[in-house]
Amino acid sequence: MSEIGIVGPATAAPGAPLTPDVAAFLQSAVSILVAAGGPDGLPVMARAIACDPDAAAGEVRLLLRTADAAALLAAIDRGSPVAAMFSRPTTNRTLQVKAPSAVVEPPDPALLACHRQYFAGMAAELAGLGFDARFISCVVSDNGSTLAAVRLAVAEIFDQTPGPAAGSVKAV
Numbered sequence: 001m002s003e004i005g006i007v008g009p010a011t012a013a014p015g016a017p018l019t020p021d022v023a024a025f026l027q028s029a030v031s032i033l034v035a036a037g038g039p040d041g042l043p044v045m046a047r048a049i050a051c052d053p054d055a056a057a058g059e060v061r062l063l064l065r066t067a068d069a070a071a072l073l074a075a076i077d078r079g080s081p082v083a084a085m086f087s088r089p090t091t092n093r094t095l096q097v098k099a100p101s102a103v104v105e106p107p108d109p110a111l112l113a114c115h116r117q118y119f120a121g122m123a124a125e126l127a128g129l130g131f132d133a134r135f136i137s138c139v140v141s142d143n144g145s146t147l148a149a150v151r152l153a154v155a156e157i158f159d160q161t162p163g164p165a166a167g168s169v170k171a172v
Contacts (some may be wrong), residue, residue, distance in 0.1 A: 018154060020044040025095060027114065029121035030086040034150065036075035036102075048084065048150075049140055050115035054167055058128040058154050060084065060097060063111050065145035073148055076102045082152050085160065090123055094160040099152035115142065128158035 009016035018026075046069035048062040062084060066073065076082060082102040087094040122140045126135075137143075159165050 018053055018055040018057050018060075022095070022157065023053040026051050026053045026060060026086050026094070026097070027090075027118070028088070029044060029125035030088050030117070031135075032062065032084060032086055033065065034069075034070055034072060034081060034082065034084045036080035036082050037072060038075050038080075039078070043062050044075050046072045049088070049142060050118040051086070052111045052114040060064055060152055061111055062150045062152075063107055063142075064148050064150060065078050065142060067145050069148065073104050073150070076087060076104055082150070084152070087160075089129055092162055093172050095162045096158040097152070097154045098156045098158070099154055102150050102152035105151060107147050111142075111149050112147075 032051055033045055034048050035043045035045040038044040046064055050063035052061040052063075054057070054061070070172050079101050081098065081100050083096055083097045083098045084163070085094060090098050096157075123133075123136050126136045126139070156169055159168050
């Protein structure tokens with residue numbers, strides 16, 4: 001078992017249950033980047049501003065600003081596989097989750113509540129590293145943007161924390 005409680009076989013069917021430790025990490029004060037393949041085969045990426053994992057269902061819902069994520073949302077609508085990276089700025093602990101596809105949907109009140117919690121946690125995390133309030137707001141607020149949710153069924157998790165285990169496949 002790793003520090004974050006990932007155990008089991010190397011891969012799982014999409015939607016396999018997440019461990020409580022993994023679910024808690026994905027929802028904590030982590031930088032979240034989401035990527036998919038664009039129409040030209042090159043990656044497209046956007047920052048997510050909240051995560052709402054459903055550990056029992058093995059699903060993750062991510063909140064994105066549509067203005068920042070138009071190319072990513074289009075790639076997801078075309079059925080591109082999706083990867084999301086979750087990294088804690090103060091420790092560099094990093095997980096990457098992958099799914100064969102995802103669904104774009106409107107955000108619901110529960111995901112919007114996750115954003116309020118995420119904003120507070122990331123504001124404290126980044127302030128502790130010396131970033132000012134203006135920068136923090138640009139990075140983690142919704143900036144009055146139209147928002148979209150992306151729901152994915154996690155198929156694989158990779159430990160991407162710098163060190164000897166980086167790149168190893170972990171079970172969901």
